Amino acid sequence: MSKLTIPVRKFDAVIVGAGGSGLRAAIQLSEAGLKTAVLSKVFPTRSHTVAAQGGVSASLGNSEEDHWHWHMYDTVKGSDWLGDQDAIEYMCRKAPEVVVELEHFGMPFDRTDEGKIYQRPFGGHMSNFGEKPVRRACAAADRTGHAMLHALYQRNVRANTQFFVEWMALDLIRDDSGQVLGVIALEMETGEVVAFHAKATIFATGGAGRIFYSSTNAFINTGDGLGMAARAGIPLEDMEFWQFHPTGVAGAGVLITEGVRGEGGILRNSANERFMERYAPNAKDLASRDVVSRAMVTEINEGRGCGPNKDFVLLDITHLDPATIMKRLPGIREISIQFAGIDPIKAPIPVVPTCHYQMGGVPTNYKGQVVAPDGTPVRGFYAAGEVACASVHGANRLGTNSLLDLLVFGKASGDSVIEDVQSGAIGLKELPENFADFTMARLKRLNTQTGGADVNETRLELQRTMQKHCGVFRFKDMLVDGVAKIVEIEKAVARTEIKDKSQVWNTARVEALELDNLIEVAKATMVSAEARKESRGAHVRDDAPDTAANPNGRDDVNWHKHTLWQREGNGLSYKPVIMTPLSVESIALKTRSY
Amino acid sequence: MEDREKLNRLRWRCTRRAMLEMDLLLGEFLDRIFPTLTPGQADAFVTLADMEDLELWPLVTGSRECSDLVQAEVLALLRDVRVK
Numbered sequence A: 001m002s003k004l005t006i007p008v009r010k011f012d013a014v015i016v017g018a019g020g021s022g023l024r025a026a027i028q029l030s031e032a033g034l035k036t037a038v039l040s041k042v043f044p045t046r047s048h049t050v051a052a053q054g055g056v057s058a059s060l061g062n063s064e065e066d067h068w069h070w071h072m073y074d075t076v077k078g079s080d081w082l083g084d085q086d087a088i089e090y091m092c093r094k095a096p097e098v099v100v101e102l103e104h105f106g107m108p109f110d111r112t113d114e115g116k117i118y119q120r121p122f123g124g125h126m127s128n129f130g131e132k133p134v135r136r137a138c139a140a141a142d143r144t145g146h147a148m149l150h151a152l153y154q155r156n157v158r159a160n161t162q163f164f165v166e167w168m169a170l171d172l173i174r175d176d177s178g179q180v181l182g183v184i185a186l187e188m189e190t191g192e193v194v195a196f197h198a199k200a201t202i203f204a205t206g207g208a209g210r211i212f213y214s215s216t217n218a219f220i221n222t223g224d225g226l227g228m229a230a231r232a233g234i235p236l237e238d239m240e241f242w243q244f245h246p247t248g249v250a251g252a253g254v255l256i257t258e259g260v261r262g263e264g265g266i267l268r269n270s271a272n273e274r275f276m277e278r279y280a281p282n283a284k285d286l287a288s289r290d291v292v293s294r295a296m297v298t299e300i301n302e303g304r305g306c307g308p309n310k311d312f313v314l315l316d317i318t319h320l321d322p323a324t325i326m327k328r329l330p331g332i333r334e335i336s337i338q339f340a341g342i343d344p345i346k347a348p349i350p351v352v353p354t355c356h357y358q359m360g361g362v363p364t365n366y367k368g369q370v371v372a373p374d375g376t377p378v379r380g381f382y383a384a385g386e387v388a389c390a391s392v393h394g395a396n397r398l399g400t401n402s403l404l405d406l407l408v409f410g411k412a413s414g415d416s417v418i419e420d421v422q423s424g425a426i427g428l429k430e431l432p433e434n435f436a437d438f439t440m441a442r443l444k445r446l447n448t449q450t451g452g453a454d455v456n457e458t459r460l461e462l463q464r465t466m467q468k469h470c471g472v473f474r475f476k477d478m479l480v481d482g483v484a485k486i487v488e489i490e491k492a493v494a495r496t497e498i499k500d501k502s503q504v505w506n507t508a509r510v511e512a513l514e515l516d517n518l519i520e521v522a523k524a525t526m527v528s529a530e531a532r533k534e535s536r537g538a539h540v541r542d543d544a545p546d547t548a549a550n551p552n553g554r555d556d557v558n559w560h561k562h563t564l565w566q567r568e569g570n571g572l573s574y575k576p577v578i579m580t581p582l583s584v585e586s587i588a589l590k591t592r593s594y
Numbered sequence B: 001m002e003d004r005e006k007l008n009r010l011r012w013r014c015t016r017r018a019m020l021e022m023d024l025l026l027g028e029f030l031d032r033i034f035p036t037l038t039p040g041q042a043d044a045f046v047t048l049a050d051m052e053d054l055e056l057w058p059l060v061t062g063s064r065e066c067s068d069l070v071q072a073e074v075l076a077l078l079r080d081v082r083v084k
């Protein structure tokens, strides 16, 4: 192979991603005196963590008695027993520590009259092993994610973390032994391609919700970390599990909070029927997220959707007093006017279940080290946050556990790097001669492609295919067809063409490179979902219904295991769920019911 | 910087934001309205796009007032963009 030379910069550690997880990891490293680079596609405080409003969970017990063991139980149950119990214990035990630490970093949490961190109730948070609701969510008004990012960013500035803003990491550098030696990245402002050569590489690139047509995720969530890992031969874990939020604005995807139904909002089909009465006679419109989402999809699939294409249902608040709407739900009224063209005081809002959160990701242990299928760490490689699968969320994430995941595993990955560097387990190994060839060939292909596929059209086709074939409610034949379709779309992705060939600020090139990542995530999701012949958590199949032998369609005998999707050959393997916690007794398999 | 480069940078900063709401709104505005702005309004838009989402959103919805006259003109145009 030819020896292509590109500029090389050397660091102790390179972190890809400046959201909550990347910034938390960076604090550990910079404060320990490691020379640390953080790469981000956008200015750090514009990362998607900003969108999180609900809060971050920790069993502080500030308002009433709480215990990390109860939090652990809720998380295992929420995960439908697919979460690894060592990682879940670790996260729940560490929660109070990392939240208080964040407070010391300057996070302006809401407070009780005595000045303690105020805690509010949240779905799925219970005391005494599922007995009754408990106040566990800590928040800073409705801007928790925003406040968190600002606090973490300021702390990094103080610690001299070096930021590379509007840089896009393209590929991992791995040598023949499998050790990770850094990343290759593109600076958008110059078009320059540079190697970040480091002892340790941490991925904190966030989620990939843009594989779906309807998504609450911002455009930035293109799964770059997953794409890079997959191309470097790292398998992706449990990618069939995606959490859907029942009420995204049809078309736009923008989230309408549960609070609207809390205030009396009613879901209706094309016959104006309050259909939730049939699916959940007691809770009705306030049933849990997955129940409501599935009911909506059933209505649409059975021809009772609304609009010219019968592809959405309506969220009706027209019966509420306009004064209540103006007072209690002003933000929702603005969103509806702006993104549905509808004033909800006068007409109902068109909504569809919308992709919200990715439970799977790059497989790690509870120390934030990326692991091979047999559990041994991949030397030099770490991951945290939504890109990683520790696995604490299993088949379904509990609300507010994601922000907690960022703090706990951001910090843990940083600590692991420090330990591995100090013990000499990893050092600055020489780069292989051809380390840049693969990436440069990808860039050259893109630059010289003629008669190829349009990036926007191909992305849209990918998103529509995922939505139709692998959405909230999954059907055997649709999944089989979906795999065939995604493999076809992959061929188009391999021959995308861009008209703009310039170097500086070539956003067409960057979008084509993002699509290279989306396709890996889409394949992993579709193939993993087609293979898993049970319903569990967020993965619900029509052909795996609720029976006495398999309550809720869950089949523990055959499917209580993690999926690993490998890019090479589009193949799957499986590994056991870790049922042994670190210090307490295992939480045994049980039917998940609320 | 060339005009193309400036516009592409602006496009990136309008469509890779923290909140989906803003990606949709600013992206649509950039395609449809931005080319029709006066130079003064275009500058005001760049300033607005540089703000963080939680600063900009209340200005867009009008729940916070904007004291700059040209920015207020642009915000009114932004408010009229109906994303479908």
Ligand SMILES: Cc1cc2nc3c(=O)[nH]c(=O)nc-3n(C[C@H](O)[C@H](O)[C@H](O)COP(=O)(O)OP(=O)(O)OC[C@H]3O[C@@H](n4cnc5c(N)ncnc54)[C@H](O)[C@@H]3O)c2cc1C
Residues within 6 Å of the ligand: A016, A017, A018, A019, A020, A021, A022, A039, A040, A041, A042, A044, A047, A048, A049, A050, A051, A052, A053, A054, A055, A056, A145, A167, A168, A169, A170, A204, A205, A206, A207, A216, A217, A218, A220, A224, A225, A255, A356, A357, A384, A385, A386, A387, A399, A400, A401, A402, A403, A404, A406
């Ligand atoms: C609308 C909404 C509301 C939510 N509310 C809550 C909530 O209340 N509580 C909760 O716990 N969770 C919530 N979540 C989930 C939670 O916000 C996310 O899971 C979490 O913020 C992800 O953080 P992160 O650090 O993993 O990644 P992000 O914050 O998404 O950051 C990713 C970083 O990686 C960078 N990056 C990505 N690719 C590259 C690349 N190729 N090169 C360089 N840099 C790159 C980006 O620039 C960015 O800096 C919500 C999610 C959404 C969408």
